[in-house]
Amino acid sequence: MSDNFGFSDAPQHAPEDRTLTYLEAITEALFVEMDRDEDVLVMGEDVGGDFGGAFNATKGLAAKFGDRRVINTPIAELSFTGMANGMALMGLRPVVEMQFADFISSGFDSIVQFAATSHYRGIGKVPWVIRAPSDGGIRSGPFHSQNPEAWFVHTPGLKVVAPSTPADAKGLLAAAIRDDNPVIYFEAKPLYRSIKGDVPGGEHVSEIGKAAVRRSGTDVTVIAYGTQVHTALDAAERVAADGIDVAVLDLRTLKPLDTEAILEAAIKTGKVVVVHAANRMVGVGAEVASLIAEEAFESLDAPIIRIGGLDTPVPFSPPLEDAYRPSAGKIESAIRKLADY
Amino acid sequence: MSDNFGFSDAPQHAPEDRTLTYLEAITEALFVEMDRDEDVLVMGEDVGGDFGGAFNATKGLAAKFGDRRVINTPIAELSFTGMANGMALMGLRPVVEMQFADFISSGFDSIVQFAATSHYRGIGKVPWVIRAPSDGGIRSGPFHSQNPEAWFVHTPGLKVVAPSTPADAKGLLAAAIRDDNPVIYFEAKPLYRSIKGDVPGGEHVSEIGKAAVRRSGTDVTVIAYGTQVHTALDAAERVAADGIDVAVLDLRTLKPLDTEAILEAAIKTGKVVVVHAANRMVGVGAEVASLIAEEAFESLDAPIIRIGGLDTPVPFSPPLEDAYRPSAGKIESAIRKLADY
Amino acid sequence: MNETLRLNAYRWMTLTRTFDETMVAMWKQGRGIGGTFSERGHEAVSVGAGMALGPDDVVAPMHRDLGTYLLRGMTPERIFGNLLGRQMGVSGGRDANLHGLGDLDLNIIGFISHIPQAIPTALGAAMAFRYRDEPRVAMTFVGDGGSCSGAFHESLNMAALYNAPFVLIIENNQYAYSTPLSQEMKIADIAGRLPGYGLAATTVDGNDVEAVYAATTDAVERARSGGGPSVIEARTMRMLGHAIHDGAQYVPEALLAEWESRDPVRMFRTRLIKGGVPAEDLDALDQAAATEIAAAVRVAEAAPLPDPESVGEGVFA
Amino acid sequence: MNETLRLNAYRWMTLTRTFDETMVAMWKQGRGIGGTFSERGHEAVSVGAGMALGPDDVVAPMHRDLGTYLLRGMTPERIFGNLLGRQMGVSGGRDANLHGLGDLDLNIIGFISHIPQAIPTALGAAMAFRYRDEPRVAMTFVGDGGSCSGAFHESLNMAALYNAPFVLIIENNQYAYSTPLSQEMKIADIAGRLPGYGLAATTVDGNDVEAVYAATTDAVERARSGGGPSVIEARTMRMLGHAIHDGAQYVPEALLAEWESRDPVRMFRTRLIKGGVPAEDLDALDQAAATEIAAAVRVAEAAPLPDPESVGEGVFA
Numbered sequence A, B: 001m002s003d004n005f006g007f008s009d010a011p012q013h014a015p016e017d018r019t020l021t022y023l024e025a026i027t028e029a030l031f032v033e034m035d036r037d038e039d040v041l042v043m044g045e046d047v048g049g050d051f052g053g054a055f056n057a058t059k060g061l062a063a064k065f066g067d068r069r070v071i072n073t074p075i076a077e078l079s080f081t082g083m084a085n086g087m088a089l090m091g092l093r094p095v096v097e098m099q100f101a102d103f104i105s106s107g108f109d110s111i112v113q114f115a116a117t118s119h120y121r122g123i124g125k126v127p128w129v130i131r132a133p134s135d136g137g138i139r140s141g142p143f144h145s146q147n148p149e150a151w152f153v154h155t156p157g158l159k160v161v162a163p164s165t166p167a168d169a170k171g172l173l174a175a176a177i178r179d180d181n182p183v184i185y186f187e188a189k190p191l192y193r194s195i196k197g198d199v200p201g202g203e204h205v206s207e208i209g210k211a212a213v214r215r216s217g218t219d220v221t222v223i224a225y226g227t228q229v230h231t232a233l234d235a236a237e238r239v240a241a242d243g244i245d246v247a248v249l250d251l252r253t254l255k256p257l258d259t260e261a262i263l264e265a266a267i268k269t270g271k272v273v274v275v276h277a278a279n280r281m282v283g284v285g286a287e288v289a290s291l292i293a294e295e296a297f298e299s300l301d302a303p304i305i306r307i308g309g310l311d312t313p314v315p316f317s318p319p320l321e322d323a324y325r326p327s328a329g330k331i332e333s334a335i336r337k338l339a340d341y
Numbered sequence C, D: 001m002n003e004t005l006r007l008n009a010y011r012w013m014t015l016t017r018t019f020d021e022t023m024v025a026m027w028k029q030g031r032g033i034g035g036t037f038s039e040r041g042h043e044a045v046s047v048g049a050g051m052a053l054g055p056d057d058v059v060a061p062m063h064r065d066l067g068t069y070l071l072r073g074m075t076p077e078r079i080f081g082n083l084l085g086r087q088m089g090v091s092g093g094r095d096a097n098l099h100g101l102g103d104l105d106l107n108i109i110g111f112i113s114h115i116p117q118a119i120p121t122a123l124g125a126a127m128a129f130r131y132r133d134e135p136r137v138a139m140t141f142v143g144d145g146g147s148c149s150g151a152f153h154e155s156l157n158m159a160a161l162y163n164a165p166f167v168l169i170i171e172n173n174q175y176a177y178s179t180p181l182s183q184e185m186k187i188a189d190i191a192g193r194l195p196g197y198g199l200a201a202t203t204v205d206g207n208d209v210e211a212v213y214a215a216t217t218d219a220v221e222r223a224r225s226g227g228g229p230s231v232i233e234a235r236t237m238r239m240l241g242h243a244i245h246d247g248a249q250y251v252p253e254a255l256l257a258e259w260e261s262r263d264p265v266r267m268f269r270t271r272l273i274k275g276g277v278p279a280e281d282l283d284a285l286d287q288a289a290a291t292e293i294a295a296a297v298r299v300a301e302a303a304p305l306p307d308p309e310s311v312g313e314g315v316f317a
């Protein structure tokens, strides 16, 4: 490992607004934030050199910022995440890449025990970000398709974000880096190259903890995040022809949840579908549905329907994986059921 | 480690029914099942020799069954649980003790990735039990008080049980040992010596997946498990004087959930409080409440109230821990609120 | 190795190589589903080590040990079926590529992604044999990359402590994905770690199937006779990318050229011919392999995908 | 050590011992809350190693390193406050006993139960110093038991790889809870593992504060001057149970007697007196320690518990 690279004083990566893919937006956030703040560094398996990670999200960073700030690690999630804890306590802002979100379980203790509890116990601030390329539908099998966010939303002391658009991919990553707490950033790898969108240039920071209405509607509300925002929007289109007017709320942040926006959206239509790609049982959707059942009970006009992955490992074979995942069709059926209720 | 101990042909530990503490019932189940089946063995930190584990749950086993069947392990949760995976694939039935449930996160990959997925992927059966001494209220601080069951109930492929009585402590442990799947057995350590109850002698096996009505009532249903069954019963007593008739459903198994019993109990009163000691957010209670909000919506007469630990690490100091935990008082308020609704 | 064993070894190596080349070609043609892993360059390790096991021994191969699966009787057909997500594939379409190739009837524990989970799992199998006083051995593999991970340490410490009938093959192929050995560890000699556990370790030329076989046979016999665990570091080279999509531009060409000149299959072929085996006999084995693999692909490609209705089956036993 | 350092070392050792004896007595009298850990027998390690650090260095002590906390300026008052769950305790009543004694103003990273999490954390601190080219060192501790766990391996491999300014003290006190060393590992010499990472390791008498100090000073200076990480195995004995409730009947009496004859505090006192220090000077330090600890207990016991309303504060920064 070479230590000879200094910090860059080059201008920000992209001062002007552009249309970027979701993946490009992630890379741009890393460029901008590393350029802005010398305390920001990137670490993980294969993130360095010319390679730039299994998905090329960190490509170009080592060339610009040097090996010192883009650190290749051995396969040791528990300890390189633990190392990030120590770096963060000393005031650095490490951005740790898990090669796939599936491998975040290998670093579990360093996250849920150390990072999550440290500020509460008076140990100090742990301002890191873990980037976790998650989600499936791309035939990667049980160990390269997982959506493990529920484990972390359940655990007190972690923030969790899950962008669904290129603009949020950039803005929430920047916000996560600037946040003084450990933030797990679930990036939906099926969106990497499949969606493009307008992304503000230069510094662009979204607010953590704020949901966004992606579509307004008066009949049924679909609450979703990540890939499923797009699936929900598809489903909304499908039923629009039949005069069913669907609202889609994108949670964007899973912890802290934007309870105000959730309740407002639920109350508006009185009929709610909650959707995520992660398996349904004790998923984040259960929290959203329970919240509504407790706080917006009076406004409810129908059962709250949850749609998620089935309660199985993520199967590989296309017909099985398709049966496993939420889909526009499944959401459409739920919407119609509620509309008819 | 000595290999010289054979298997015992002594009679079962306790052929006759007795009044036992919760902890004694656990030990008795281990005796009976080890005596019955040579494939059953016990492993974990400090479980062996004369010591018998941090809580003495395995005391006497090594003397009776030998070091060969009661294996002291180094501090290596990831790999001794992984070892249990391999043993179980070969047909043994290891019962692994986590010294505290809090340390189950150190063995996470071996549980949620390997054991949970193996049968589905065609690798084979993994019939182990992990005993996890959980729960707090006894001033043990953030790392000796945790209730991590939600992580595992969310993960497809694991069974999860949580006995609240000595009879179930014995019966569910025996059932877990005989089950062909990985079963996590959350034993509530605050109950170890604080409750006694009648326990059937000899072989006693409870059915996994069946909830039990611990108290019938017509006004409000409290659904709970583990320590909180007792707290709920206390709360029910408190309001009984005012003519509020409370039903208490003890889940006993958290996965697979007894959805039928839950819905029946919810429908009966139309008013539900869900309680657990684990923190509330994305807890098992969220699944129970969401299930009811979806499947028993028509029968609901009031919001579903969830009570759980706060969304903080478990604090040590008595006033903080008391504020953190569910209590008879908190449950009582919820019951009254619903009764008045 | 005697003559029979040598011909057997060649047979498995050429079958493995043919499988691999066919698979790589199919994926390039877009006939694959998802990604997959080539094990080109690893044939001597997977075949040499696998052949050292007895039929009752258990093995937990990793993603570059195709040869081990094949020689233990997992048919190319079922493996192609797995790669293609077919119902008749080893995992019934549930697991991907070279993961999930588990069949306890063949005494094979299937691979799991999370590195190096195979080590404690195989150690557990060894502990079961010890528990039951069965004269069986459990073997598994780990990469140079996987050897940096905690379970390596925890498990080898316990293997030594419990004197388990356990054999670990370290496949040091110079890279973990894009990361060269020099960025994985300061040392160059992974086997040098083993004395720290009270374990003996040997280093062998991982491109020499007979050397791998000899070292593994010693280790297996030691384990079987109560002599405890051992570890073998096989030095080899991953000749293609990490996975099928990876062009591996990060590997210096000279390094590849050097190892290409020591290709395990060709090297062994040359040795056999020098030792008096008629080239035609080897050609016949090559031909048989080609025929077998082509047939396997035909069967797998024609086989049906799983019924989506079955998706929920088998989560619990 | 020169005269001043030696007196200093004695001062911290006797303060540590007095704290520990007072704590044990209080818990036996039912004046404690929850459990706690005695570090009797570990005074030479925690004081000798801790004194080798400069003020800007960072340390992550474990549950038997009371001396290190004290000598870095964490007052007995605040520590008793922590043990008793008081608002003025180090963690404000949030963490228990000797956990959660963190104070970055004193360059102390508080302990976390999950063994051996302190190792990667302290390594991360060392990496931050290296990143910023600061001449600072990070030090931490692990038990014999903790050395069997995966993070030990992963972290030492990375410490060597990155040449981090990092020092690890292995406190080999013969037991992990009830489990003797012989049931934790096959080897007897934990330091023997370190060459496997490309690291130097030294073994010292953990009951000799000067030996610990000398070895640690070397290690700290090497780390500070860019010479990279090192590991010191300090051999000592846990003289009481694992935690306060544990009678430790599983420890052979002869073993305890042997180590009792080498009690680190008494041994050092004898050496100091032999070296010409007047016994009265040491008595004065003992007396000062007794006064300080008694006062600390008074303050902590009188201090208020936290306000239950504050329970939700501080989860996020």
Ligand SMILES: Cc1ncc(C[n+]2csc(CCOP(=O)(O)OP(=O)(O)O)c2C)c(N)n1
Binding pocket: A045, A075, A077, A099, A103, A106, C064, C113, C114, C115, C116, C142, C143, C144, C145, C146, C147, C171, C173, C175, C176, C177, C238, C242
């Ligand atoms: C815990 C974990 N982290 C990351 C990965 C992703 N991954 C798959 S293979 C691999 C490299 C493995 O290198 P090595 O162990 O040397 O085996 P090789 O592929 O070279 O045969 C990585 C990083 C994984 N499978 N498991």
Ligand SMILES: Cc1ncc(C[n+]2csc(CCOP(=O)(O)OP(=O)(O)O)c2C)c(N)n1
Binding pocket: B045, B075, B077, B099, B103, B106, D064, D113, D114, D115, D116, D142, D143, D144, D145, D146, D147, D171, D173, D175, D176, D177, D238, D242
């Ligand atoms: C991962 C993990 N497993 C189990 C425990 C419970 N535990 C606390 S201390 C201890 C023994 C530690 O032994 P050692 O590392 O030798 O330190 P010592 O207590 O002897 O100083 C155990 C098993 C823990 N803290 N962390």
Ligand SMILES: [Mg+2]
Binding pocket: C143, C144, C145, C171, C172, C173, C174, C175, C176, C177
């Ligand atoms: Mg490799």
Ligand SMILES: [Mg+2]
Binding pocket: D143, D144, D145, D171, D172, D173, D174, D175, D176, D177
């Ligand atoms: Mg110890």
